[in-house]
Amino acid sequence: xxxxxxPLIAVVLVVAVLGVQVAAGGGHYVPxxxxxxxxxxxxxxxxxxxxxxxxxxxxxxxxxxxxRLGISRERFVLALAETRSxxxxxxxxLKAGLVDAVDRLDREGRLPKVSQLLPQALDQANLPGIVKTxxxxxxxxxxxxxxxxxPLLRGAVGELDINRLLHELNDPRQLNSALQxxxxxxxxxxxxxxxxx
Amino acid sequence: MGTDRSDQPASxxxxxxxxxxxxxxxxxxxxxxxxxxxxxxxxxxxxxxQVWGVAWVLIAFNLVLALVAVPxxxxxVRGDPAVxxxxxxxxxxxxxxxxAVAPSLGVLIAxxxxxAVGGALVIVGSLELLVAATGVERGGVRRWAVAGVAGAAxxxxxxxxxxxxxxxxxxxxxxxxxxxxxxxxxxxxRGQVVQRRQPTLDTSPDRPHLLANLALAxxxxxxxxxxxxxxxxxxxxxxxxxxxxxxxxxAVPVAALAAGPVFRGVRAGTRSEAxxxxxxxxxxxxxxxxxxGSALVWTLAPQVLIGLxxxxxxxxxxxxxxxxxxxxxxxxxxxxxxxxxGVVVGLAILTPIFTxxxxxxxxxxxxxxxxxxxxxxxxxxxxFDLAEQLGRRLSTERxxxxxxxxxxxxxxxxxxxxxxxxxLERGLEDQLKRAATRAFRxxxxxxxxxxLLALGPALALRDRYRS
Numbered sequence: 001x002x003x004x005x006x007p008l009i010a011v012v013l014v015v016a017v018l019g020v021q022v023a024a025g026g027g028h029y030v031p032x033x034x035x036x037x038x039x040x041x042x043x044x045x046x047x048x049x050x051x052x053x054x055x056x057x058x059x060x061x062x063x064x065x066x067x068r069l070g071i072s073r074e075r076f077v078l079a080l081a082e083t084r085s086x087x088x089x090x091x092x093x094l095k096a097g098l099v100d101a102v103d104r105l106d107r108e109g110r111l112p113k114v115s116q117l118l119p120q121a122l123d124q125a126n127l128p129g130i131v132k133t134x135x136x137x138x139x140x141x142x143x144x145x146x147x148x149x150x151p152l153l154r155g156a157v158g159e160l161d162i163n164r165l166l167h168e169l170n171d172p173r174q175l176n177s178a179l180q181x182x183x184x185x186x187x188x189x190x191x192x193x194x195x196x197x
Numbered sequence: 198m199g200t201d202r203s204d205q206p207a208s209x210x211x212x213x214x215x216x217x218x219x220x221x222x223x224x225x226x227x228x229x230x231x232x233x234x235x236x237x238x239x240x241x242x243x244x245x246x247q248v249w250g251v252a253w254v255l256i257a258f259n260l261v262l263a264l265v266a267v268p269x270x271x272x273x274v275r276g277d278p279a280v281x282x283x284x285x286x287x288x289x290x291x292x293x294x295x296x297a298v299a300p301s302l303g304v305l306i307a308x309x310x311x312x313a314v315g316g317a318l319v320i321v322g323s324l325e326l327l328v329a330a331t332g333v334e335r336g337g338v339r340r341w342a343v344a345g346v347a348g349a350a351x352x353x354x355x356x357x358x359x360x361x362x363x364x365x366x367x368x369x370x371x372x373x374x375x376x377x378x379x380x381x382x383x384x385x386x387r388g389q390v391v392q393r394r395q396p397t398l399d400t401s402p403d404r405p406h407l408l409a410n411l412a413l414a415x416x417x418x419x420x421x422x423x424x425x426x427x428x429x430x431x432x433x434x435x436x437x438x439x440x441x442x443x444x445x446x447x448a449v450p451v452a453a454l455a456a457g458p459v460f461r462g463v464r465a466g467t468r469s470e471a472x473x474x475x476x477x478x479x480x481x482x483x484x485x486x487x488x489x490g491s492a493l494v495w496t497l498a499p500q501v502l503i504g505l506x507x508x509x510x511x512x513x514x515x516x517x518x519x520x521x522x523x524x525x526x527x528x529x530x531x532x533x534x535x536x537x538x539g540v541v542v543g544l545a546i547l548t549p550i551f552t553x554x555x556x557x558x559x560x561x562x563x564x565x566x567x568x569x570x571x572x573x574x575x576x577x578x579x580x581f582d583l584a585e586q587l588g589r590r591l592s593t594e595r596x597x598x599x600x601x602x603x604x605x606x607x608x609x610x611x612x613x614x615x616x617x618x619x620x621l622e623r624g625l626e627d628q629l630k631r632a633a634t635r636a637f638r639x640x641x642x643x644x645x646x647x648x649l650l651a652l653g654p655a656l657a658l659r660d661r662y663r664s
Contacts, residue, residue, distance in 0.1 A: 002463075002465045003465045003466060003468070003469045004469075005463045005465065005469075006460060006463050006464065006465060006469045006470060006472075006473040006509070007469060007472045007473045007476060009460075009463065009473065010472075010473035010474075010476040010477045010480070010505075010506070011476055013477065013480070013502060013505075014476060014477065014479075014480025014481075014483075014484075014502060015480075017480065017481075017484050017498045017499060017502055018480065018483060018484055018487065020498070021484055021487045021488065021489055021495070021498075021499075022487060024489035024490075024495075025489040025490070026484075026487030026488060026489040027487045028489075029488055029489055029490055029491075029631055029634055029635070030561075030631055030632075030635045031558075031561045031562055031564070031565035031628050031631045031632045031635065032564075032565040032568055032569070032628060032631075033561070033564070033565070034564050034565075034567075034568055035568070051576060051577055051578070052576075054577065055576075055577040058577070059571060059572075062571075072564060073568075073571070074563075074564040074565075074567035074568050074571070075564060077567050077571065078563055078564070078567055081584065081588055
């Protein structure tokens with residue numbers, strides 16, 4: 001019996017220490033794993049400004065694109081950051097993902113009206129002063145009727161050259177210019193469609 | 198012309214001084230097995246080497262010591278152990294000097310191998326000299342074993358403190374005078390070693406004690422993990438300074454030294470102590486594999502288990518391996534060979550596992566970082582800037598745990614974003630610590646398995662009560 005005392009004490013000490021550690025979360029102290037991109041994540045309130053809106057659309061779009069590609073959003077972003085180019089399949093998935101994001105925000109009534117975004121957009125737009133003044137003079141109801149937000153954004157996504165955007169990620173001016181150009185083209189197309197149905 | 202006092206022969210050391218100086222020499226040489234553990238990151242940076250290359254600073258010493266311990270012991274008993282010990286002291290001190298001034302990793306590794314050759318002569322010779330100096334077989338063997346355990350356990354702590362206070366070269370500079378102090382003690386014992394066979398239960402006392410040496414080898418392999426991996430986790434994985442790591446891992450030697458008094462009332466022989474020691478070391482290593490956080494306090498209880506196991510098992514198994522066996526030095530050589538072969542096997546098994554796991558940890562760490570950055574409550578422009586900086590840090594430090602602080606230092610944000618940026622920095626550091634801790638888990642589990650394997654020979658030991 002005396003010979004068993006020491007090994008028994010050792011076992012008791014080990015069980016006590018391991019018990020405390022497991023109870024405190026031992027074994028689960030691991031890095032955050034990527035969320036399932038196919039599970040819709042909650043969307044925070046979006047201020048009626050261009051940058052937060054664009055960011056939410058991109059984040060939701062990345063989820064949807066990653067889900068279509070069968071990888072995590074984080075892996076997709078890291079691949080984008082590393083290669084700075086997309087193959088046609090990835091590019092199509094990203095565009096479809098961005099459209100999905102616009103659709104979701106539209107369904108949930110979270111998209112601001114174009115008239116709310118217009119002042120900021122005009123501030124940043126590289127347009128002649130007279131043109132800005134004319135646009136500002138248009139009543140909000142006319143703007144919103146002529147340019148509903150969701151179709152405008154869907155059109156802008158369609159106009160985007162994704163690979164060019166990725167190459168310009170480091171140059172905010174070029175990036176803004178490319179985005180504005182896509183939105184402007186989408187707006188023109190939408191207005192023309194309205195005028196000549 | 199007056200008489201110069203220095204011309205007169207020095208008075209021989211008293212036996213007590215002799216015992217202390219020889220014990221110190223044994224502790225220093227055996228402490229060398231792990232003394233550079235905490236200095237490895239600094240050596241790695243100094244020489245621009247890879248982890249596997251720097252691991253050879255540890256492996257070379259232990260491998261050569263394992264290979265030459267028994268031949269050194271045979272050489273020692275063929276002549277006068279005092280002379281071979283003194284020669285070993287000179288050789289060890291010379292090689293240590295080269296280590297201290299090594300201009301390249303290759304020279305350092307070669308000098309470490311030379312250190313082991315001199316060190317082997319010091320260790321096995323000191324066993325005979327300590328028995329002669331104390332005049333008691335059991336007392337001398339016990340002092341030798343305890344000096345070895347203390348040296349092995351304290352080595353990484355002392356090495357870490359010296360590296361932190363001065364540089365890794367200080368580790369070697371400090372050893373030289375300590376070992377040289379044992380030179381007159383060894384010389385003073387010339388012609389005093391007597392081999393006496395005591396009444397024994399063994400029928401073949403000259404054969405090495407296979408079970409005790411096998412258990413020592415397996416436990417040493419596991420203990421390597423405890424010290425080598427834990428300090429790497431604390432310094433490289435958790436970005437703590439070598440000084441903090443040295444203080445943190447001092448729980449092992451403190452618990453090892455406390456094991457004797459703590460368990461005095463229940464010690465019941467070699468088998469019982471070896472079994473309990475194996476269980477404690479395996480349990481402590483499992484505890485390190487199941488850390489619930491990166492606070493140093495979480496490592497304390499597992500370290501205490503490991504230290505108690507070390508204190509219970511190693512000197513008990515060493516005493517069992519030497520009991521009634523002559524020549525003592527040769528059997529001492531076998532225990533040293535077994536322990537250091539165990540260290541080498543432990544490093545050879547565990548280093549590739551944790552370096553591979555550290556590489557594999559990169560993907561989950563990058564994904565966790567990407568997730569936190571994407572979801573951070575910051576404007577997209579700030580996220581772009583930060584992602585650019587973080588990408589650079591991650592790509593320049595592939596294979597190591599990256600330091601992300603420069604990415605945040607380079608970031609220029611308005612004051613309103615500062616709290617969110619600070620929270621993100623803390624979050625990313627936490628993710629890196631989680632990834633590093635996870636990367637070491639398999640190695641700690643493998644080390645725990647090695648300690649459990651020691652239960653086999655430990656259970657097969659013939660038990661003897663301590664007197």
